[in-house]
Amino acid sequence: MEPRFVREGKSKRIYIKNGELILEFKDEITAGDGARRDPVPGKGVVNAAISAHFFRVLEEAGIRTHFRGYDGCRRLFVERLEMIPLEVIVRNYAYGSLLRRMPLLRRMQRLDPPIFELHYKDDSLHDPLVTEDDVLRAGLLTAEELSLIRRLALRVNEALSEHLRAHGLTLVDMKLEFGRGAGGEIVLGDEITGDTMRILDESGRHLDKEVYRRGGTPQQLLEAYLELARRLGVEVGRGELCC
Ligand SMILES: Nc1ncnc2c1ncn2[C@@H]1O[C@H](COP(=O)(O)OP(=O)(O)OP(=O)(O)O)[C@@H](O)[C@H]1O
Ligand SMILES: [Mg+2]
Incomplete structure (x- = not known):
């Protein structure tokens, strides 16, 4: 069965397939409750990879999460809540x-x-x-x-x-x-x-959305997120090549 589109939020699109949800991470950043918005090519893939990584860390610590799987690109498979x-x-x-x-x-x-x-x-x-x-x-x-x-x-x-x-x-x-x-x-x-x-990080550099909130460019934001992935040893799929 093909996934069916359910809804779109600011950072993810949701699909449903066989009772399970798919969270598709978008290449977009917003701030101020959506007042500011920019495309960030590559963001969806790195954030899906980082999210999958953290959910695995939590599952290993015995904490129940909705995480069920990751496609290696921009989609997480999760329990519907x-x-x-x-x-x-x-x-x-x-x-x-x-x-x-x-x-x-x-x-x-x-x-x-x-x-x-x-x-x-x-x-x-x-x-x-x-x-x-x-x-x-x-x-x-x-x-x-x-x-x-x-x-x-x-x-x-x-x-x-x-x-x-x-x-x-x-x-x-x-x-x-x-x-x-x-x-x-x-x-x-x-x-x-x-x-x-x-x-x-050790030098006080933000590896998070603060980069964008403070007026940083989408490219600077992406670099911060890629640096976070690199520091954690998280492998990031390569954009159009993976989906
Ligand atoms: N396991 C889940 N089951 C059902 N919904 C989920 C699950 N995980 C996340 N969601 C919801 O998916 C929606 C889409 O995510 P996204 O972060 O893009 O939305 P948002 O713009 O932040 O929030 P919203 O549209 O709800 O105001 C959010 O409403 C989030 O609460
Ligand atoms: Mg959200």
């Missing part, structure tokens, strides 16, 4: 929107234990920060699910921080999305890439 419309953020160092809402923190101040925060996923509202009580009252999660998501997010952070540290890299913060599997169980979904994490 009913996504929970929350951005789950874990922060190891103060950066970005945290500094704007809490000016008492210094930029890159170490946050130990990490800060766990939830944002309601709605671009038209600019993904507002919400409290745990908001989420419970709105019925987005049960109390048990909320505490499970907190524990899972912190375990993901531990595993990825350690993995990156082993390659000389620092995980500043990251955004995760969770969903419910067919039996209602909480599963980590979406992507794990330079679009969804801030990662610094």
